[in-house]
Amino acid sequence: MTVKKQASKVLVVDDDENIRSLLEILLKHQGYEVFLADNGADAMEIAESEVPDLVVADIMMPSTDGYELCLQLRSTPKLSQVPILLLTAKTEMQDKYSGFRVGADDYVTKPFDLTELELRIKALLRRKKMAADFKDPILAIGDLAINRNDFSVRAGDNLVALTPSEFSLLEYLMSHAGQVVSSKELLIEALDYPSGQGSSEIIRTHIKNIRSKLEKGDPPTYIQTVSRQGYIVRMPDKQ
Structure with a gap:
């Protein structure tokens, strides 16, 4: 059947x-x-x-x-x-x-x-x-953790509500922690834009919104900007 x-x-x-x-x-x-x-x-x-x-x-x-x-x-x-x-x-x-x-x-x-x-x-x-396709839905970098099944985000002791697009961007950056990811790559790989469509301003605006929800002040703790290159979620220093 x-x-x-x-x-x-x-x-x-x-x-x-x-x-x-x-x-x-x-x-x-x-x-x-x-x-x-x-x-x-x-x-x-x-x-x-x-x-x-x-x-x-x-x-x-x-x-x-x-x-x-x-x-x-x-x-x-x-x-x-x-x-x-x-x-x-x-x-x-x-x-x-x-x-x-x-x-x-x-x-x-x-x-x-x-x-x-x-x-x-x-x-x-x-x-x-x-x-729904992730076998291991939890991804954590330091005290920042996301659940890819229910879209929940925890920054320290705080639960944070992100939109689906914001979540996709954060998930991609965390999956590539320690690497600088360009706006072009984020548009194509995280947001599924066809090559040549979209703009870096779209990514900049989404990142600004994510930071406003995750961060308590400056400089940014979780998502950092690398001038003229892109964005990075840095791996925590080993003790």
Whole structure:
């Protein structure tokens, strides 16, 4: 008897009916189970009921916009680790980084290329699924420890909540402790960006957010910057 693979659930939130219909057709064709909402308030109701594997949300919406939706999802325990992909018509990089600061994992700019959107969705879902594949889920460097099954992070005595993308970056840096890792490598290997896409500013913003959650002051204790080269998690000194 063949067990049918359960389809990933994707919640699409956009006040533009044409965009919702387009994404519904695209995602169902890819085999996803799709839920639709035209505003953030309805999206939260659906998310709490269905617990989607991914949320794709527009930023500019009436009432509850995409930024506020991110904050609400991240503050809801059972939804806090759901990957969030923002759709934005804004072209200024600062506007896009505002999404990262409130908990988004990635963004695609409107008008978007359907192939790029498919790749970003697949990458976010793949990283979420990979967590269940680790035989030894605990990774610890000094007093910094992560659990790759439940996405928990402990820095000293403190439990820290990271977004899925932040967790992926920290996990990659810890897996390569003692090595300097470039922004380009982090984009490709940790965040699954195709070669040539993304920018070092994306990594810089995510690292800044991770540090704000892990670190109590300057200079950084866990993730250090190596000028013009990248980032490093240093191995603790042997006693």
